[in-house]
Amino acid sequence: xxxxxxxxxxxxxxxxxxxxxxxxxxxxxxxxxxxxxxxxxxxxxxxxxxxxxxxxxxxxxxxxxxxxxxxxxxxxxxxxxxxxxxxxxxxxxxxxxxxxxxxxxxxxxxxxxxxxxxxxxxxxxxxxxxxxxxxxxxxxxxxxxxxxxxxxxxxxxxxxxxxxxxxxxxxxxxxxxxxxxxxxxxxxxxxxxxxxxxxxxxxxxxxxxxxxxxxxxxxxxxxxxxxxxxxxxxxxxxxxxxxxxxxxxxxxxxxxxxxxxxxxxxxxxxxxxxxxxxxxxxxxxxxxxxxxxxxxxxxxxxxxxxxxxxxxxxxxxxxxxxxxxxxxxxxxxxxxxxxxxxxxxxxxxxxxxxxxxxxxxxxxxxxxxxxxxxxxxxxxxxxxxxxxxxxxxxxxxxxx
Amino acid sequence: xxxxxxxxxxxxxxxxxxxxxxxxxxxxxxxxxxxxxxxxxxxxxxxxxxxxxxxxxxxxxxxxxxxxxxxxxxxxxxxxxxxxx
Numbered sequence: 001x002x003x004x005x006x007x008x009x010x011x012x013x014x015x016x017x018x019x020x021x022x023x024x025x026x027x028x029x030x031x032x033x034x035x036x037x038x039x040x041x042x043x044x045x046x047x048x049x050x051x052x053x054x055x056x057x058x059x060x061x062x063x064x065x066x067x068x069x070x071x072x073x074x075x076x077x078x079x080x081x082x083x084x085x086x087x088x089x090x091x092x093x094x095x096x097x098x099x100x101x102x103x104x105x106x107x108x109x110x111x112x113x114x115x116x117x118x119x120x121x122x123x124x125x126x127x128x129x130x131x132x133x134x135x136x137x138x139x140x141x142x143x144x145x146x147x148x149x150x151x152x153x154x155x156x157x158x159x160x161x162x163x164x165x166x167x168x169x170x171x172x173x174x175x176x177x178x179x180x181x182x183x184x185x186x187x188x189x190x191x192x193x194x195x196x197x198x199x200x201x202x203x204x205x206x207x208x209x210x211x212x213x214x215x216x217x218x219x220x221x222x223x224x225x226x227x228x229x230x231x232x233x234x235x236x237x238x239x240x241x242x243x244x245x246x247x248x249x250x251x252x253x254x255x256x257x258x259x260x261x262x263x264x265x266x267x268x269x270x271x272x273x274x275x276x277x278x279x280x281x282x283x284x285x286x287x288x289x290x291x292x293x294x295x296x297x298x299x300x301x302x303x304x305x306x307x308x309x310x311x312x313x314x315x316x317x318x319x320x321x322x323x324x325x326x327x328x329x330x331x332x333x334x335x336x337x338x339x340x341x342x343x344x345x346x347x348x349x350x351x352x353x354x355x356x357x358x359x360x361x362x363x364x365x366x367x368x369x370x371x372x373x374x375x376x377x378x379x380x381x382x383x384x385x386x387x388x389x390x391x392x393x394x395x396x397x398x399x400x
Numbered sequence: 401x402x403x404x405x406x407x408x409x410x411x412x413x414x415x416x417x418x419x420x421x422x423x424x425x426x427x428x429x430x431x432x433x434x435x436x437x438x439x440x441x442x443x444x445x446x447x448x449x450x451x452x453x454x455x456x457x458x459x460x461x462x463x464x465x466x467x468x469x470x471x472x473x474x475x476x477x478x479x480x481x482x483x484x485x
Contacts, residue, residue, distance in 0.1 A: 107446035
């Protein structure tokens, strides 16, 4: 049974994580782009000014996430399905030169004959486990399920502490209760100080925390708003879009929610709606959330039009990122280089990310298939690629 | 028996028609997965049901029951439904 009282959660004092050094310039940035019709790899030069495109991989497959294992710098996992075939995971140990399919992709437990069991429609989110757990990965699915692999993504097992928990199943709701593309389990986060300390989020179904490696979970939704007319006490009504932990201060999390932008400083359980400090005419609705690799006061969002029927486009056709440099007290518009008008695209929750360079490089992919980047933390944007399929996810990695 | 494979699964079989064995559709899919690892899960979900857009025809008759009996002389067509568009 899930613990639902915040008082039940006791946290050990964890050591502070030392801020990582800026990577050597000799390393190159690899941008991993997952789309509705396949995957592409963009290899940057040392200055991030020119990009070599490698792809398409899996042309025609719906790729929801493509992630490089930071522990070995060469293993890629791709969450894939097609419009008609069932879901699977592909794995490469040579940066995409060759791929091999998982022997046992994420799948819910078989129920006894005559009962109605759940079926994974697609794997939506991939997260490498802790640095001290080589070859271990987590996967989040639609409908909501959490899975773990301990062999580099070859075989996957469901986490029954969540997937079979009656209270959590109630909060997950049915497939009809999810997003237009199906309910998602996403934002799987591993505390870099403690592999047993985990977070995940569900759209919908709230943010949750485990202190025992995923055996038990507790909601973490205090302070979060829900849509007008709904009861915030009901975990099922909470819709986090993207949650990120700050690498330089793992006690700080930022969240882009269906109902605003939030910050949480642990051990507090109370989220603060820092999105109220966004310009009123812009609001604080969107999907992606990006944090700075070395400065926990800096984070980026990409607001969208969340009015009336939720157009999910840039506001007034004028796309812009926003940055805070002080933990959400103030936000600054970053649109230099972006279209000034009639750009009716937006950025999905997994489709914006940062590299670890100094200055930080930012990357985002659009629903209209454009890949943009900034070499100076958002001050100036440049389009790397156009005419790709709808972009679902963008990840940036450092390789030799 | 001969099994016709739809084009989305040719990456597994490298052929549009293959030979496989089984006394039922369930057994046939198990044999196909032994021959072409990973194929079954793209067609049959974890609750042992046909996926939404996959269909089986045995001697030109559509079959929905995975326990349907098969003979070595049967012709099985695994078909990806058009599903519109």
